[in-house]
Amino acid sequence: MDAPTVLYREKTAAHLIKVFERRRFEASYAATAAQAKQEILAMIPSPCTVFRCGSESIGQLGLWAGIGALPGVTLIDPYLPELTPEQGVALRRSGLSADVMLASSNAVTMDGRLVNLDGVGNRVAAMIFGPKKVILLVGMNKVASDLDCAMARIRQVAAPANNLRLKAFNPKHDTPCLADGRCHVCASEDKICNAWTIIEGSRVKGRIHVKLCGEDLGY
Numbered sequence: 001m002d003a004p005t006v007l008y009r010e011k012t013a014a015h016l017i018k019v020f021e022r023r024r025f026e027a028s029y030a031a032t033a034a035q036a037k038q039e040i041l042a043m044i045p046s047p048c049t050v051f052r053c054g055s056e057s058i059g060q061l062g063l064w065a066g067i068g069a070l071p072g073v074t075l076i077d078p079y080l081p082e083l084t085p086e087q088g089v090a091l092r093r094s095g096l097s098a099d100v101m102l103a104s105s106n107a108v109t110m111d112g113r114l115v116n117l118d119g120v121g122n123r124v125a126a127m128i129f130g131p132k133k134v135i136l137l138v139g140m141n142k143v144a145s146d147l148d149c150a151m152a153r154i155r156q157v158a159a160p161a162n163n164l165r166l167k168a169f170n171p172k173h174d175t176p177c178l179a180d181g182r183c184h185v186c187a188s189e190d191k192i193c194n195a196w197t198i199i200e201g202s203r204v205k206g207r208i209h210v211k212l213c214g215e216d217l218g219y
């Protein structure tokens with residue numbers, strides 16, 4: 001990344017931290033993914049339970065293995081390959097009462113709103129209520145100027161890319177955007193775009209911590 005881009009992202013993050021704090025979120029900035037990883041690991045208390053939610057950003061950093069290895073930390077992981085569908089659902093339910101949940105946000109707006117679109121809904125449900133602490137790792141590639149731009153980037157960039165990722169794991173996964181990378185506002189059984197949420201603020205001050213990262217992460 002060139003020097004002006006690094007500086008632009010630093011200044012944008014400084015603005016976002018102020019607007020997030022006005023909304024009663026905590027927020028901080030790490031210039032690099034490696035720094036973000038270390039700072040998030042340092043935020044996990046011990047003992048505690050941590051709910052793993054679907055997040056390419058977290059996966060890219062190898063954070064799940066790092067968190068699972070922390071002493072006193074139990075990872076509630078509905079993505080273990082050996083689980084039956086029923087066991088996966090049960091873990092998603094138990095994750096709603098975890099001490100900490102870790103995920104990303106599909107987009108953040110320049111006025112500090114957290115915008116997400118979920119397939120099942122456990123991720124956005126837990127962001128809103130349940131876990132005592134919510135940590136969201138957000139690459140600066142996910143910053144959108146306003147709500148319309150945030151929703152457009154999720155629909156036209158994040159969702160098709162996530163469907164392509166899911167297809168790589170499960171060849172049977174089938175949505176119209178896999179064919180051309182464009183959203184067709186489908187009614188597919190495999191649709192990952194079922195529940196929009198716009199989080200405007202936090203009643204419990206500091207419950208949600210947004211860790212911005214100067215490097216691109218996720219989609």
Ligand code: SF4
Binds near residue numbers: 160175178191
């Ligand atoms: S085509 Fe369906 S699954 Fe794909 S992005 Fe649009 S609504 Fe989501």
